[in-house]
Amino acid sequence: MTKKTNSSSSLTLKEILATSRPFSWVNTAAPFIVGYLLATHTLDVTGIIGMIYFLFSYNLLMYGVNDIYDYESDIKNPRKNSIEGGLLEKHKHAPLWYAIAAANMPFLLYLLYTGTTAARIALLGLVFFCFSYSAKPLRFKEVPFLDSINSAIHFAGPFVFGLIYGQSTNWFIPAIIAFIAWGMASQAFGAIQDIKPDRAAKIKSIATFLGAKRTNRYVLFFYSLSCIVVAVSYFPVGIIAAGFLGLYVLNASFFIKYKSDAQSTQFHRGWQNFMWLNLIVGFWLSQLLLYIFDPFGVKQYYVTLLGFFLLLFFLIQLGLTLYNLRAFARPKTQRLNEWPKISIIMHAYNQADNISSTLLAILGQQYPQFEILFTDLGSSDNTLKIAQGFQDPRLKIVQTKPLKAGWTLNSWVSQQLLEKATGEIVLLLSADTILLPNALSIIASLITEQELSLVSLLPADQNKSLAQQIILSQNHYFMLGLYPSAFLAKTHPRSVNASTNIMAFVRSSISTLGGFKLVSKSALEDFDLAAEVKTKGLQTGFYLGADIATSQNHSSLGLIIAQNIRRFYPAVHFQMPLTIALSGGGFFVLLLPSIILAWLLITSSFTGILLLALAIGLSYINRLIITIVSKQSILSTLLYPIGSICGLGLLIYSMISYELRKPRWQKRNEVF
Structure with a gap:
């Protein structure tokens, strides 16, 4: 029994690291090294030792003391024992004190020995505030306002110490x-x-x-x-x-x-x-x-360094694009002996320019048995009248019920159409997507031969208007050239790829799971439905479909913007940091190089300009590959920097719209 108790009382390295909050290490190490570099303009051994101290040991002291004295409240806090903080059992607190002392004393002795008197006072002050925040009898964290000041010193203090330790003349x-x-x-x-x-x-x-x-x-x-x-x-x-x-x-x-x-x-x-x-x-x-x-x-080499980085980035991006294109290549299909019936469900809003060609393409399919279930979402143009003008028994105009509370409109009408479908396969088709004559045969063969419960296809882009060329053409670029879509789909359970234009599924499989009830509140019902199906253990697939379908897209600038605002932020799972990272990174690699190149040409500064020009050229080659695969116009490639600005701006606006505007997104009923 004694041996067992001693074993359970010992600390593992994993527990020590968890207590020190590795995710937050940079929050104290970076301020110190910035202060030290501002003071000394060099990174020497002493600076590196100080950086290591504030990277790990200082955090172990700060958070370890906090966890020991906050144990009674931490055990009631669901955030603990995660990336946001460890939770050690009480009998491990004594070993933790030893770990804190062992990790801190050597560094403290060195920094105290090598520092000036002012630096020693500052360092001892930091240690004091690590204790004063949580330890009794001071416990400043329970004194409103003083708790904020004490915590601020935890992070601003290393910066100040870096300045003092480096003997800065500027405070x-x-x-x-x-x-x-x-x-x-x-x-x-x-x-x-x-x-x-x-x-x-x-x-x-x-x-x-x-x-x-x-x-x-x-x-x-x-x-x-x-x-x-x-x-x-x-x-x-x-x-x-x-x-x-x-x-x-x-x-x-x-x-x-x-x-x-x-x-x-x-x-x-x-x-x-x-x-x-x-x-x-x-x-x-x-x-x-x-x-x-x-x-x-290294200031004189900034352009060269930037050019080298961008060249490396765009080479990696080219590899990513080729990887995605290979992963999404559609396998060859065989002619089936028996063709399952397909129910095509479609809802439309203000698609008078596109609905006629879409329905004509469907009715012209070389497929033995299918039906079309169509509903209009209150269009203000002639969309419904055009659809009603088709005298074909395979086309059924459906009147859906009023929107039910707790549903987004797209999911609500899709569920009602699904309940009326009689086909073994259901195809959710966008009202602006034209299918080539063999499209239904290929979709049925894919589902049957690949044993898929759900499959989605990325159609070609038929962007006619300038707004379509600038904005909508970027969607293929982001999916195929800037995002590791295929890799994440293979490695992450909920990561899927889907196209709102063409998504087919086995009716019995999806209906058993609940159909669109799975995504009743989703603003991105196609992606989320595919994710739900995948997480339930069913097989899903995503393939390039530019040779069997073409998306005509909205021609109205207002509808294009509204649709992207609705879809962009949900596409990044409502993650504000990811939105900011994508926007900032996109500006840095897609727009800033062209701005710098133009400035260098204007000012006749040619250092590093060749490397920068090569990197930009490589980015255009990558964009051109996606243009060809997606059957877009060359103009969309030439305009891609402008399109990137618009895309990044719409992503930011989509975030702000969802987070700040009322009503909240769950209560909205957009019809795009």
Whole structure:
């Protein structure tokens, strides 16, 4: 028994690492190294040792002490024992104290020995605040407002220590003020999600004192103050830095709609956003500081370095495109001995320009047995009259019931059409998609031969208007050339690829699962239905279909924009950090190189220009490949930088629309 107890009381390396919050290491190591580089303009052994200390040991001290003294409340907190923090059993607290001491003492002794008197005072102060936040009798985390200040010192402190330890002659006072304001806001924002467990454990905090609504106002004030201080004090470069910091303001503003303490758990999503934003904002602020201060003396090689990076990126992108195209290549199919009946379900809104050609193409299919179930979604044009003009018994005009609460319109009408379908296979077809005569035969063969429960095909793009060429042509580019679609579909259970234009499934299989009830509240019913089917263990497939179908798309600019706004943010699973990362990364690799190249040509600065031009040329080659595969026009390739701007802008607007505008997306009934 004794041996068993000792074994269970020992700490594993995994538990020690979990206690130190590896995801947050960069939040303390980066400030120190920035402060040290600003002071010394070099990265020497001493700086590296300090960086290692603030990377791991300092975090183990800060979070370890916190976890020991917060154990009683942590066991009631569902966030613990995850990426947001470990949860050690009480009998392991004593070994944790030893681990904290062992990890900290060697570094502290070295830094105290090599530092100046001011540096020693600053370092001991940081250690004190690591204890004062959680340890009794001080326990500042239970003193409203003082808890925010103490926590802010945890993160601004390493930056200040880096400046002092490196014997800086510039104190960067505005930056320190902004950093402390940011830290105060961040601590308060994180405390909102814990209002319920903290009150249950009778723990006081700024959030339990002010409540969720007022605490979030406090958060918005100090985040905004941080932005203003940076923008004014370091103008004009400060405007760029303030823009990055403004992402925290945006994140907090998304949760203004939650006004009661009963909704405080909703802020957990905001905290998850915050954790990822730290990496994104930290990275770009670091790049900005490196560019301005040039501590390594490589400023004259910036264009060359950028060109080399972009060339490498676009080579990888080319490989990604070829990988996706190969993975999505449609296998050859055989003629079936028996053809299953196909029910084509279709709903349309203001498709008077396209519906006639779509229905004519379906009715001209070389397929023995199929039916078309069509419903109009209240079009203001002649869509319904045109459909009613077809005198063919295979076309059935269906009047659907009024929208039911708890459903989005597309899912609601699709479910009603599915319930009326009689075919073994159901094809959900967009009202603007033209099928070639053999399309139904190929779809039926794919499902049968590949033993699929659901299959989706990506049609060719028939973009006629300038708006279509600029905006809609980018959808194929993002899916095939910028996103590891095929790889993620193979490795992640819920990651699927689907096209809203053509999606077919076995009626019995999908109906057994619940049909479109699975995605009744979805704003992206096609993707989410495919994901639900895949997670239930059924086989799904996604293939290129440019040779058997063509999407005519909306010609109206307003409808194009509205459709993309509805679909873009759900397509990234309502992930604000991913939206920001894609937008920022897209600007950096797709737009910034062309801007820099134009500037270099105007100013006759030719250093590194050849490498940059080669990288841009390679990006156009990649875009051209997708243009050819998708049967788009060459103009869409030439206009792709403009299209990229529009696409990224619509992604950002889609995020803001879903997060800030009312009614919330679950209550909407868009008809696109």
